[in-house]
Amino acid sequence: MNAINHAVTALVLKKYSPATPLITLLISVQLIEIVWVILNITGIEVTIMDPEVHSLANVHLAHMPFSHSVIFTLLWAALGWLLVAKIFRRPQWGLMVFIGICSHIVLDIATHVQDIEFIPFLGWPEIGSGLYGVPVMALVVEIIYSVFCWKLLRGQLLMLISLMVLQLFSLTFYVPQLTGMETLFEEWPQLFAPVIGVHIIFGLVAVGFLYHLEQRKRQQMTEVCP
Numbered sequence: 001m002n003a004i005n006h007a008v009t010a011l012v013l014k015k016y017s018p019a020t021p022l023i024t025l026l027i028s029v030q031l032i033e034i035v036w037v038i039l040n041i042t043g044i045e046v047t048i049m050d051p052e053v054h055s056l057a058n059v060h061l062a063h064m065p066f067s068h069s070v071i072f073t074l075l076w077a078a079l080g081w082l083l084v085a086k087i088f089r090r091p092q093w094g095l096m097v098f099i100g101i102c103s104h105i106v107l108d109i110a111t112h113v114q115d116i117e118f119i120p121f122l123g124w125p126e127i128g129s130g131l132y133g134v135p136v137m138a139l140v141v142e143i144i145y146s147v148f149c150w151k152l153l154r155g156q157l158l159m160l161i162s163l164m165v166l167q168l169f170s171l172t173f174y175v176p177q178l179t180g181m182e183t184l185f186e187e188w189p190q191l192f193a194p195v196i197g198v199h200i201i202f203g204l205v206a207v208g209f210l211y212h213l214e215q216r217k218r219q220q221m222t223e224v225c226p
């Protein structure tokens with residue numbers, strides 16, 4: 001799932017647990033992606049590119065047992081819960097961190113090709129909806145998910161437009177007929193993980209900013225119409 005949509009999921013969690021700091025939720029929904037970036041840069045997990053890269057369908061997440069398997073996600077989520085609920089003594093925040101970390105693998109299974117292992121190293125079939133094999137379809141589903149979250153959040157029009165614009169930043173990855181920066185990875189596949197790292201940070205900051213913008217507008221409206 002696109003970094004923007006993972007980040008928007010943090011806003012949905014914030015709606016149901018307003019006391020949990022947004023930064024905690026934003027980090028939790030992208031934690032396993034951050035782990036993926038680090039493990040790819042260090043060569044522990046592996047991504048392979050086709051000789052020509054036109055879309056996400058040409059990017060193969062060949063080996064990611066520690067960041068993106070179901071069992072390791074549960075382990076990361078349990079560690080997150082342990083840290084926040086038991087060590088920092090914030091049980092409610094800990095629960096939201098657990099849900100946030102797990103939300104990532106759920107959304108990825110809903111969009112990825114079959115590249116997610118349930119339990120790694122057992123040779124079991126890998127899972128994924130297969131949508132990223134037909135990236136244009138994936139884009140439609142991602143936009144629907146964005147709109148669904150926006151509806152749940154009862155967001156204003158500015159938030160919806162901003163979310164759509166943010167999605168468009170990666171449009172060429174979803175539409176093979178459009179050429180963008182994805183061709184860069186044909187020659188420099190090692191840049192893919194760092195670029196995703198930047199995309200994650202950009203998505204978290206942008207969505208965090210949108211949240212605060214929305215809060216400020218609501219505050220101004222209640223001040224005008226008490």
Ligand SMILES: [Zn+2]
Pocket residue numbers: 001032033068104108
């Ligand atoms: Zn992911």
